[in-house]
Each structure stands twice: as structure tokens, then as C-alpha cells.
Amino acid sequence: xxxxxxxxxxxxxxxxxxxxxxxxxxxxxxxxxxxxxxxxxxxxxxxxxxxxxxxxxxxxxxxxxxxxxxxxxxxxxxxxxxxxxxxxxxxxxxxxxxxxxxxxxxxxxxxxxxxxxxxxxxxxxxxxxxxxxxxxxxxxxxxxxxxxxxxxxxxxxxxxxxxxxxxxxxxxxxxxxxxxxxxxxxxxxxxxxxxxxxxxxxxxxxxxxxxxxxxxxxxxxxxxxxxxxxxxxxxxxxxxxxxxxxxxxxxxxxxxxxxxxxxxxxxxxxxxxxxxxxxxxxxxxxxxxxxxxxxxxxxxxxxxx
Amino acid sequence: xxxxxxxxxxxxxxxxxxxxxxxxxxxxxxxxxxxxxxxxxxxxxxxxxxxxxxxxxxxxxxxxxxxxxxxxxxxxxxxxxxxxxxxxxxxxxxxxxxxxxxxxxxxxxxxxxxxxxxxxxxxxxxxxxxxxxxxxxxxxxxxxxxxxxxxxxxxxxxxxxxxxxxxxxxxxxxxxxxxxxxxxxxxxxxxxxxxxxxxxxxxxxxxxxxxxxxxxxxxxxxxxxxxxxxxxxxxxxxxxxxxxxxxxxxxxxxxxxxxxxxxxxxxxxxxxxxxxxxxxxxxxxxxxxxxxxxxxxxxxxxxxxxxxxxxxxxxxxxxxxxxxx
Numbered sequence: 001x002x003x004x005x006x007x008x009x010x011x012x013x014x015x016x017x018x019x020x021x022x023x024x025x026x027x028x029x030x031x032x033x034x035x036x037x038x039x040x041x042x043x044x045x046x047x048x049x050x051x052x053x054x055x056x057x058x059x060x061x062x063x064x065x066x067x068x069x070x071x072x073x074x075x076x077x078x079x080x081x082x083x084x085x086x087x088x089x090x091x092x093x094x095x096x097x098x099x100x101x102x103x104x105x106x107x108x109x110x111x112x113x114x115x116x117x118x119x120x121x122x123x124x125x126x127x128x129x130x131x132x133x134x135x136x137x138x139x140x141x142x143x144x145x146x147x148x149x150x151x152x153x154x155x156x157x158x159x160x161x162x163x164x165x166x167x168x169x170x171x172x173x174x175x176x177x178x179x180x181x182x183x184x185x186x187x188x189x190x191x192x193x194x195x196x197x198x199x200x201x202x203x204x205x206x207x208x209x210x211x212x213x214x215x216x217x218x219x220x221x222x223x224x225x226x227x228x229x230x231x232x233x234x235x236x237x238x239x240x241x242x243x244x245x246x247x248x249x250x251x252x253x254x255x256x257x258x259x260x261x262x263x264x265x266x267x268x269x270x271x272x273x274x275x276x277x278x279x280x281x282x283x284x285x286x287x288x289x290x291x292x293x294x295x296x297x298x299x300x301x302x303x304x305x
Numbered sequence: 306x307x308x309x310x311x312x313x314x315x316x317x318x319x320x321x322x323x324x325x326x327x328x329x330x331x332x333x334x335x336x337x338x339x340x341x342x343x344x345x346x347x348x349x350x351x352x353x354x355x356x357x358x359x360x361x362x363x364x365x366x367x368x369x370x371x372x373x374x375x376x377x378x379x380x381x382x383x384x385x386x387x388x389x390x391x392x393x394x395x396x397x398x399x400x401x402x403x404x405x406x407x408x409x410x411x412x413x414x415x416x417x418x419x420x421x422x423x424x425x426x427x428x429x430x431x432x433x434x435x436x437x438x439x440x441x442x443x444x445x446x447x448x449x450x451x452x453x454x455x456x457x458x459x460x461x462x463x464x465x466x467x468x469x470x471x472x473x474x475x476x477x478x479x480x481x482x483x484x485x486x487x488x489x490x491x492x493x494x495x496x497x498x499x500x501x502x503x504x505x506x507x508x509x510x511x512x513x514x515x516x517x518x519x520x521x522x523x524x525x526x527x528x529x530x531x532x533x534x535x536x537x538x539x540x541x542x543x544x545x546x547x548x549x550x551x552x553x554x555x556x557x558x559x560x561x562x563x564x565x566x567x568x569x570x571x572x573x574x575x576x577x578x579x580x581x582x583x584x585x586x587x588x589x590x591x592x593x594x595x596x597x598x599x600x601x602x603x604x605x606x607x608x609x610x611x612x613x614x615x616x617x618x619x620x621x622x623x624x625x626x627x628x629x630x
Contacts, residue, residue: 202402208358209397210417210468211390214382224407300452301406 001303004296012289019281020071024064027270036268037080076275081267086275089260094279096166096256097249101242103172104179109234112184116191116230117223123196131188139185143244147178147251164253175245175252182244183237190233194226201225228298235291239284309334309508310355310476313369317350317532320362323583324350326532330510332476337502337509339523339540341516341555345578347532348512352478355510356395357385373475391421394469398481400462404453410437410464411449417471429471436467440497459490466497470505477502478510483518495522516559520544525613528552531581531589538614548616548625550594588619596620 027033034051035042042050051057055066070077076086119131154174155163162171198204199222207221242257249258257276264272296302310332317325325347332338340348354365355372357380370378372393380388389395397403405413414436415429424432430449437445440463453461462482469477479498483491499522502509513519519526519540527537528551536549547553557572576593588594591601600619609615610622 202397202399203405205358205397206403206465207405209356209389209395210420211386211388212416212420213386216420221405225405299407301454 001296004303005293008289008292012285016282016285019285020068020278021064023274023278023281024067027274028060033270036270071275071278076278077271079264079269079272081264081269082272086271089272090257090275090279093255093257093260096254097242097245097258100172100175100179100245100249100254100256101238103176104183104241105234105238107176107180108183108187108237111180112187113191113230115184116188117195117218117226119188119192120195120199120226121218128192131192135185135188138181141181143178143182144247144251146181147174147248150174150178151252166254166256171252171254175248175254178251179241179244179248183234183241187230187234187237190230191226194229195222198222198225224298228295231294231298232291235287235294236284239280239287242283243280307334307374308332308371309336309373310510311369311371312351312355312367314367315351315354315370316366317347317354317359318364318583319350319360321582323581323585324363324532325354326581326585326589328529328532328534330527330534332508332510334475334508335502335506336524337499337511337522338525338527339519340510340512340527340529341514341519342529343514343578345580346529348514348529349480351529352395352480352510352512356389356393356478357382358389358395387421390417390469390474391472392474393476393478394472394474395478395480396462396465396469396482398484400458400465400485403465404461406453409450409452410456414449414464414468414471417468421472432471433467436470437464439470440464440467440501441493442467458486459493462486462490462494463497466494466501470501473505474507476508476510478512480512481514482511484513484515491518498522516555528555531578533589533617534615535590535617536615538610542611542614546610546614546625548610548614548620548622549590549618550596550620551590553625554593588617596624 032047034047034054034056037054038047038050055063058066074087076090078084079086079089082089115131115134119128122128151163151174154161161174162168165171199218204217204221207217212221245254245256245258246261247258248254249256250262253259257279261273261276263269264276308331310330312328312330315325315328315330316323328347328351330338330340330351340351342348350359350363353359354363354367355370359365367378370376372388377385377388404410411430411433414433415424415426418424418429418432419426433449434445437448442448442460442463448456448460448464453464456464466482477498482498483494486494495518498509498511501507511518511523523540525537526540526543527534528543528549529535530551536543536547536552543552544556547556551574554572554574558574560571574593579589579592581589586604587602588597588605591597594601598619603619605617605619607615607617608622616622
């Protein structure tokens with residue numbers, strides 16, 4: 001178990017370092033940073049002064065290790081636009097994004113697990129086909145479009161929920177549902193196929209021969225095995241949701257990390273963009289690692305691998 | 306002897322296939338009844354229908370399905386659930402996949418007792434350990450905490466047997482329990498089943514296609530072909546004087562020391578078991594039978610050869626001897 005964990009952890013660290021390097025390089029190849037910071041009206045002297053002030057005149061590898069050294073300590077420099085530490089900005093915005101992500105994941109699981117199990121139990125019936133159809137529509141529906149439709153119906157016409165902002169908890173409901181919709185199709189389909197496979201297996205026949213109740217056969221013996229791939233995909237989906245919150249947070253004006261990313265991209269605020277990309281990537285890597293660990297907990301055969 | 310399990314005229318259709326066509330089987334208390342035949346002749350389906358475990362889309366009809374004196378043919382799913390694992394248990398051909406990979410041996414074993422008897426966990430664990438020891442597993446305490454993938458095929462089948470015995474069943478149905486195992490392990494498992502039967506007075510319905518197994522542990526044999534029992538007899542009588550051409554064909558396929566001569570090829574039955582549709586009449590074996598004649602397309606008479614020896618064939622009992630003479 002420990003060896004398994006250490007191996008996965010080493011891989012995660014390697015991936016994180018790669019992302020750090022890429023995040024650094026991408027901002028450097030996207031143009032002369034000093035010119036974009038100085039703005040369109042700056043003189044050559046201004047640009048030169050900025051280059052020196054921000055240390056951009058140093059060799060690239062010096063800049064890289066300087067930035068890397070600070071980044072691993074959580075120091076991403078200062079935002080050009082907000083006039084604040086980047087780490088402060090992210091720390092204040094993160095809870096909003098995380099809340100949204102967890103609401104989205106919770107809604108997605110609550111909807112897709114029962115749907116997937118139901119479709120598998122009634123495989124080939126009209127229920128199964130209906131679930132398949134819903135999953136397909138969900139997959140085909142762009143989230144910004146669904147967000148706008150929900151706003152019109154529940155926000156304007158029915159006036160049940162706030163249209164934007166995160167001042168009250170109700171503000172998370174619509175964006176959470178929209179975010180969930182991106183994960184529901186794949187989670188439903190995965191639950192369904194996993195359950196169909198599990199229910200056709202010999203150990204389910206054994207469970208039936210033991211006279212266990214239908215509920216115990218479905219949940220304890222069937223779903224327990226079908227859940228293994230679902231758990232890893234759910235963790236990865238949460239990562240997607242946190243990343244995908246850039247669109248949703250912008251539509252619903254939730255002041256989270258995604259909204260921050262959108263603001264800083266439009267303002268050319270490179271340290272913030274760089275840091276947001278990095279933080280989201282690291283969370284994603286962390287979730288993947290978590291998925292591997294959960295898999296090992298759920299599947300005894302992996303623990304000895 | 307009282308009949309523990311009595312099946313009369315069992316018919317199972319799966320889709321457009323008549324998988325079982327009027328099979329009758331009786332298993333007495335403390336008796337081993339072997340069901341033999343090639344793959345696809347309806348042995349497993351017969352066994353599964355007794356347990357109420359038929360695959361979806363199958364239809365079961367029977368005039369009598371009596372277990373321990375009680376008619377269970379009309380039992381609903383809930384009533385069958387209560388019988389299964391408690392009073393009638395089943396083990397399968399595939400020990401490698403028949404245990405749930407996600408749970409320990411102990412958890413899967415105790416579950417049966419907790420479900421049917423509501424036994425507290427600690428007591429159920431004691432019972433599981435006792436049974437593991439009984440089926441010849443050393444260090445039962447260690448095995449209880451292990452997962453199926455940590456055990457060999459032979460050990461898993463022993464676990465399956467021990468698990469089937471948790472509630473002290475009266476009937477054990479074993480569907481080719483040794484087919485997937487090494488020859489040496491096969492012998493151990495068969496010996497174990499024979500011992501357990503003597504000690505516990507189990508009725509065993511054993512499905513096999515291995516006549517060597519039959520000769521060693523069966524009290525009574527029923528030979529199945531294309532969904533019908535074509536011949537049924539006490540083991541000794543069947544091996545001494547097989548009547549049905551199919552039974553005779555099966556027996557020539559097995560090498561018997563002292564009887565088979567060197568350089569003489571073993572027998573074989575040309576062709577395969579046909580897929581029979583509902584409404585099929587006549588003998589299912591007639592296309593492969595060397596003795597087939599016109600009457601084989603009509604209704605086949607069920608004849609009594611001697612006490613307890615039944616034959617489903619148009620040939621009159623004793624035809625072999627007469628032909629040889």
C-alpha cells in the first residue's frame with residue numbers, strides 16, 4: 001500500500017513540475033512581457049525600466065529558478081492590476097470556486113448514480129433508453145447556453161433564485177446545476193456500464209445463490225464493484241469542473257478563481273493568469289492522485305500491485 | 306428413503322430454445338445424484354431452475370418441484386431467497402470468479418449466516434473459521450481476513466464449499482465443481498464432498514461431464530441429452546449395463562484400465578448436441594445414433610429396465626445382449 005502510494009506520489013510531483021515549467025515558458029513565449037506590462041503608450045526607456053524593475057533582463061534560467069523558488073513557497077508575485085499579492089487574491093477567491101465545484105459534483109452524483117443503476121437493472125427497457133437519451137442531450141448541451149436558459153426561467157420568469165452573485169447560498173444552486181450537467185452524462189454512462197458488467201458476473205450469481213436480498217445484491221455486491229471506475233472519473237470530473245468554472249463563474253458573476261482568471265486575462269495580468277493556471281493544474285493533479293488512492297481503497301487487488 | 310428433492314417433468318424455454326424438456330430428477334437424503342452429459346444438454350439449466358436462478362427471459366414449467374416435502378414450484382422470489390443459501394446451497398464451476406473481489410473471505414462467508422439467521426458477527430466468524438478448517442484449509446483465521454485474489458483456485462473452491470455449508474443446508478447443488486481445477490486438486494475436492502456428505506447427511510446433486518467423477522462418488526446417475534434424461538440408474542447398474550446408445554457412446558469415450566487395448570482408438574460420438582425448439586418431437590439423439598430407425602421420430606417410450614433403472618429409448622431393454630448373441 002505504501003509503495004503504491006509513494007509511486008503515485010512521485011508521478012504526481014513530476015507532473016506538477018512539468019506544469020510549473022510549462023506555465024513559466026508559455027508566458028515567456030507569448031511575447032515580450034516588459035512591453036505588454038508597460039502598455040501601448042510607453043516609451044523605449046519606460047520599457048527598459050520595467051524590464052530591470054521586474055528582473056526580465058536576467059538570463060531565462062535565472063528567472064525560471066527565481067520564479068520556481070518563489071512559486072513552491074506560494075509566492076506568485078504581485079498583480080499588476082489589483083495591486084495585491086497574487087497569493088492573497090487566489091486565497092480569497094478559492095472558497096467560492098471550491099464551493100461551486102463541490103455543489104456541482106454533489107448534484108452530478110446524486111443524479112447520475114441512481115440513473116445509471118436504474119438503467120443497468122432495466123437494461124434494454126424504455127427506462128434504459130430514456131436515460132441514454134437524457135445523457136446524450138446533456139452531453140450535447142453547451143453549459144453557457146443552459147446557464148442562460150436557467151437564468152431566464154428560474155431567475156427572471158419564476159424569480160425563485162438569484163441571477164448572479166454569491167452573496168447568498170442560493171446563488172450557488174443554478175451554477176452548480178449547470179456545472180453538474182457537464183459531468184452527468186459520463187458518470188451516468190459509466191455507472192450503467194459498470195453495473196451491467198458487475199450484475200452479469202459470477203459473484204452476483206453466487207450472491208443470489210446465497211439468498212441475499214435484492215438490495216444487498218445490487219448495492220453491496222454490484223455497485224461496490226461498479227463504483228471503482230466511477231470514483232476515479234468523479235475525481236477527475238471535479239478537476240474539470242474547477243477548471244470549467246471559468247465560464248460558469250463569468251456567466252453567473254461568482255467571484256471565484258475562474259472569474260479572477262477571466263478578469264486577469266482581459267487585463268493582461270500575467271502573474272495572476274500564470275498562478276491561476278498553476279493552482280488549478282495542481283488541484284487537478286492532487287485529485288487524480290486522490291482518485292488513485294481511493295481506487296486502491298476500493299479495489300483490494302490494486303493494493304498489492 | 307424419503308425424497309429430499311423431487312422434480313417431475315421440468316420444462317425450461319429460453320427464448321426460442323427448449324433447454325430442458327420434461328426432466329425428472331429425484332435426490333434422496335444423504336444421496337449423491339450425478340447429472341451427466343455433454344455441454345449444452347441442459348444440466349446446468351436444470352440445476353439453476355431448482356434454485357430459482359434462471360437467467361432473465363427463461364420460462365420454467367413443472368408438474369412437481371418438491372423440496373423436503375414442500376411444493377416450492379409456486380414460490381415467489383422472496384420465498385426462494387429465504388430457501389437459497391439456507392436450506393439449499395449451490396457451488397459453481399468457476400471458483401476464480403465466483404467470489405466477490407471486493408470483500409474478504411470472512412465477510413462473504415459470515416454474510417450468509419447473518420442474512421438467514423441474524424447471527425451476531427463474532428459467532429458467525431467462529432462458524433466460518435470452523436467450516437474453513439473442516440474443508441481442509443489450514444490457518445483459517447488468516448484466510449478469513451484475505452481477499453479472493455490472494456487464494457489459489459483450489460482454495461477458492463474450498464471457500465465456496467465452506468460458504469455453502471454455513472447454514473447447514475439439506476441440499477447441495479454442485480455445478481461442475483472440479484472442472485476448472487488441477488487433477489490433484491480435483492481428487493481432493495471430490496474426496497472432501499464425499500466426506501462432508503457422509504458426516505452431514507447432505508443430499509448432493511452433482512453436475513459433471515466427467516464419468517470418472519461419477520464412478521467415484523455417485524449413488525445414482527442421470528444421463529441428460531438435449532434437455533431430457535435419457536437414462537437413469539444406480540451407478541453400478543449404469544456402468545455394468547448401459548442401455549441408451551448415448552450412454553454407451555459416452556462410456557466408450559473414457560479409457561478404462563484393463564478394458565481398453567493399446568493402439569485401439571477411444572470411441573467418439575460424431576456430431577454435436579442439437580439446439581431444440583419447443584414443439585420438437587422424437588428422440589433428440591437420433592441424428593447421431595447408429596441404432597436410429599423410423600420410430601425414433603415418434604413419441605419415445607419411457608421404459609423400466611430393472612428396479613430404479615429407467616430408459617428413454619425405442620430400443621427394448623436388453624437389445625445389446627441380443628445383438629451380441
